[in-house]
Amino acid sequence: MESLSVALGSRSYPIHIGAGIIERAELYGPHVRGALAVVTNEVVAPLYLERVCRALQSAGGRVTPIVVEDGERAKSWQTLDRIFDQLLAARLGRDASIVALGGGVVGDLAGFAAAVYQRGVVLIQVPTTLLAQVDSSVGGKTAINHARGKNMIGAFHQPLAVISDVATLETLSDRELRAGLAEAIKHGVALDERFVGWLEQNIERILARDRAALIYTVRRCCELKAGVVADDEREAGVRALLNLGHTFGHAIEAGTGFGPWLHGEAVAAGMVMAAQLSARLGLLAAPDAHRIAALVARAGLPTQAPRLPRERWHELMAIDKKAAGGRVRFVLLEAIGRAKLQAGVDQRFVDEVIAAAAA
Amino acid sequence: MESLSVALGSRSYPIHIGAGIIERAELYGPHVRGALAVVTNEVVAPLYLERVCRALQSAGGRVTPIVVEDGERAKSWQTLDRIFDQLLAARLGRDASIVALGGGVVGDLAGFAAAVYQRGVVLIQVPTTLLAQVDSSVGGKTAINHARGKNMIGAFHQPLAVISDVATLETLSDRELRAGLAEAIKHGVALDERFVGWLEQNIERILARDRAALIYTVRRCCELKAGVVADDEREAGVRALLNLGHTFGHAIEAGTGFGPWLHGEAVAAGMVMAAQLSARLGLLAAPDAHRIAALVARAGLPTQAPRLPRERWHELMAIDKKAAGGRVRFVLLEAIGRAKLQAGVDQRFVDEVIAAAAA
Numbered sequence: 001m002e003s004l005s006v007a008l009g010s011r012s013y014p015i016h017i018g019a020g021i022i023e024r025a026e027l028y029g030p031h032v033r034g035a036l037a038v039v040t041n042e043v044v045a046p047l048y049l050e051r052v053c054r055a056l057q058s059a060g061g062r063v064t065p066i067v068v069e070d071g072e073r074a075k076s077w078q079t080l081d082r083i084f085d086q087l088l089a090a091r092l093g094r095d096a097s098i099v100a101l102g103g104g105v106v107g108d109l110a111g112f113a114a115a116v117y118q119r120g121v122v123l124i125q126v127p128t129t130l131l132a133q134v135d136s137s138v139g140g141k142t143a144i145n146h147a148r149g150k151n152m153i154g155a156f157h158q159p160l161a162v163i164s165d166v167a168t169l170e171t172l173s174d175r176e177l178r179a180g181l182a183e184a185i186k187h188g189v190a191l192d193e194r195f196v197g198w199l200e201q202n203i204e205r206i207l208a209r210d211r212a213a214l215i216y217t218v219r220r221c222c223e224l225k226a227g228v229v230a231d232d233e234r235e236a237g238v239r240a241l242l243n244l245g246h247t248f249g250h251a252i253e254a255g256t257g258f259g260p261w262l263h264g265e266a267v268a269a270g271m272v273m274a275a276q277l278s279a280r281l282g283l284l285a286a287p288d289a290h291r292i293a294a295l296v297a298r299a300g301l302p303t304q305a306p307r308l309p310r311e312r313w314h315e316l317m318a319i320d321k322k323a324a325g326g327r328v329r330f331v332l333l334e335a336i337g338r339a340k341l342q343a344g345v346d347q348r349f350v351d352e353v354i355a356a357a358a359a
Numbered sequence: 360m361e362s363l364s365v366a367l368g369s370r371s372y373p374i375h376i377g378a379g380i381i382e383r384a385e386l387y388g389p390h391v392r393g394a395l396a397v398v399t400n401e402v403v404a405p406l407y408l409e410r411v412c413r414a415l416q417s418a419g420g421r422v423t424p425i426v427v428e429d430g431e432r433a434k435s436w437q438t439l440d441r442i443f444d445q446l447l448a449a450r451l452g453r454d455a456s457i458v459a460l461g462g463g464v465v466g467d468l469a470g471f472a473a474a475v476y477q478r479g480v481v482l483i484q485v486p487t488t489l490l491a492q493v494d495s496s497v498g499g500k501t502a503i504n505h506a507r508g509k510n511m512i513g514a515f516h517q518p519l520a521v522i523s524d525v526a527t528l529e530t531l532s533d534r535e536l537r538a539g540l541a542e543a544i545k546h547g548v549a550l551d552e553r554f555v556g557w558l559e560q561n562i563e564r565i566l567a568r569d570r571a572a573l574i575y576t577v578r579r580c581c582e583l584k585a586g587v588v589a590d591d592e593r594e595a596g597v598r599a600l601l602n603l604g605h606t607f608g609h610a611i612e613a614g615t616g617f618g619p620w621l622h623g624e625a626v627a628a629g630m631v632m633a634a635q636l637s638a639r640l641g642l643l644a645a646p647d648a649h650r651i652a653a654l655v656a657r658a659g660l661p662t663q664a665p666r667l668p669r670e671r672w673h674e675l676m677a678i679d680k681k682a683a684g685g686r687v688r689f690v691l692l693e694a695i696g697r698a699k700l701q702a703g704v705d706q707r708f709v710d711e712v713i714a715a716a717a718a
Contacts, residue, residue, distance in 0.1 A: 077436055077440065081436065081505075084505055084507075084511065084512060085505075085506075085507065088505060088507040088508060088511060089507070091677065112475075115475075115514065116471075116474075116475065116512050116513060116514055117511070117512065118511060118512075118513075119500065119501075119502065119513045119514055119515055119593075120514065120515065120593075141478070143478065146440075146443055146444075146447065147444070148443075148444065148447040148448070149447060152443065152447060152476070152477060153443060153475050153476065153477075154475060154477075154478045155474065155475055155478055155479065155514065156478055156479065234478075234479075318450065
């Protein structure tokens with residue numbers, strides 16, 4: 001098992017990465033103070049819920065399991081309210097802890113529940129998808145969706161620990177694995193050219209679920225993300241670079257009604273579009289844009305966006321939460337591994353990229 | 360105008376107290392960064408909304424007014440969701456500010472909206488009731504209610520400024536004024552015997568809405584509360600003392616279905632019950648318990664609780680959010696001005712107080 005730390009002063013927390021660690025009571029022990037709820041979904045529950053509950057009980061916790069529906073639709077107020085109802089029925093107080101067992105949706109939803117239940121209780125992230133292990137379980141972003149936009153309602157609420165067991169990735173579908181890989185590629189493309197090189201050499205091992213390759217991928221992504229989060233917890237600056245591909249990506253997800261495209265798939269296509277936009281603006285060398293598209297394609301991820309009317313693109317990107325003062329700020333690339341934030345991008349270039357990407 | 364500060368390091372903020380200051384653009388100016396929403400209710404809107412909007416516009420803000428229903432019922436997810444809908448429709452981004460213009464309900468609701476809209480935006484509190492000016496607008500507690508309990512869903516989200524205009528108290532009903540006075544009395548009874556003495560001498564001036572008396576009351580309460588919040592922002596210890604009267608009080612509100620009793624009225628009766636419990640436990644001298652009840656009565660506030668079955672009391676107090684690990688912790692009194700937190704109070708004494716208070 002490997003461990004690293006997210007350095008946030010008195011709120012620093014460990015990330016444990018290994019194979020088969022999900023049932024190790026001693027990892028939960030330091031964070032169990034009394035009653036706990038494990039929030040998971042109907043797909044993950046039959047696979048891992050019992051093992052995690054047993055570990056928490058061994059660590060001395062009274063455990064209430066809460067199972068929600070699968071999929072992005074669970075990131076709704078309705079589902080959240082059912083979680084609150086079960087927490088209150090089980091009389092969990094302010095000293096309770098919530099364990100988020102599952103992928104990005106469960107982490108966002110259970111994380112937001114922990115952020116606002118009785119004005120905030122302890123959160124432990126136990127991510128079981130590659131996307132959640134390389135990205136969403138680290139850094140404290142939690143949210144639910146609103147009819148008018150994704151992740152519009154949420155909070156920054158850091159976990160007390162992240163326990164990433166790559167053995168759980170064995171039950172993941174190929175499609176989900178690839179969607180997670182999209183965020184790993186994104187970390188490299190935004191921040192670390194060497195990691196992109198490593199991914200290019202090891203992508204087949206990752207897709208074959210080689211444990212050592214998965215552990216290295218999760219660790220390197222967590223290192224990169226932990227560094228960014230320590231510098232800019234609330235995304236006032238550098239952290240926004242990790243939104244590479246997300247302005248286009250969120251528009252793809254929203255424009256297709258949240259469902260047909262997985263988040264990682266939308267980010268993959270969005271990242272290719274952001275690279276193309278960077279190239280059209282003369283920021284990024286054209287071969288680098290091609291190199292990114294090639295890696296995305298080798299990961300089995302989409303490099304093209306769906307067809308949507310141009311006005312719909314504009315509308316969806318304008319409401320994106322990164323819109324500051326009415327202007328869309330893009331994360332662009334100066335090189336592979338060197339992302340930058342830019343406002344005031346000429347709409348003409350954006351339109352060209354949209355037209356080309358959906359061709 | 361008088362100003363004091365809530366000392367929270369880089370998140371410190373000013374409280375401005377005066378008469379007629381609600382329309383002073385220069386008080387809002389330092390906190391206006393771009394678009395703003397003013398959240399208020401249908402009772403306050405005709406009285407003060409236009410004046411506040413004008414001041415914010417003079418300070419350079421683009422203002423979206425949002426008017427919600429009056430009363431505790433507004434602290435619901437449904438109302439919150441309508442606020443989010445209007446914020447999103449007006450394309451307010453992460454750099455927006457929310458101004459809470461109204462009493463405790465509006466402050467809690469708009470404050471929680473600010474805490475979670477796009478993971479948190481700036482909040483400015485403009486309290487227009489005595490309760491909000493002496494208590495709820497200061498300290499960052501925000502919340503909505505859940506069917507199973509009051510204030511169960513919320514966040515700590517400090518404002519960037521509090522602007523308390525005692526001239527707005529002139530439009531308050533006598534009943535609302537008294538309900539606010541209950542929280543002022545509570546601050547004194549919990550923390551400051553001298554302030555209780557001052558209230559005993561000046562209660563008629565307050566009830567007659569003498570501006571100097573109101574300004575002193577608001578200032579002294581804010582000083583007391585600011586000190587407590589600076590020491591214990593998240594209510595891990597000393598801040599819980601300000602919940603004096605709230606364990607019984609919340610049970611009264613919930614047991615009567617949130618409506619017939621104003622929050623301040625329930626706190627008044629709850630504070631008298633807490634004093635009686637302290638006396639029965641031999642902590643507080645009996646004459647001091649009588650002195651508290653006498654002041655509450657002179658303020659025109661209830662000293663008796665409504666009749667509820669004993670089991671209902673137990674149920675309502677057990678789910679109260681101060682319940683930690685399944686045990687109810689009471690705020691008790693060792694003397695007037697000296698509150699203490701105590702767990703493991705013998706249920707027999709609690710039952711005696713309930714029986715006596717509803718007699």
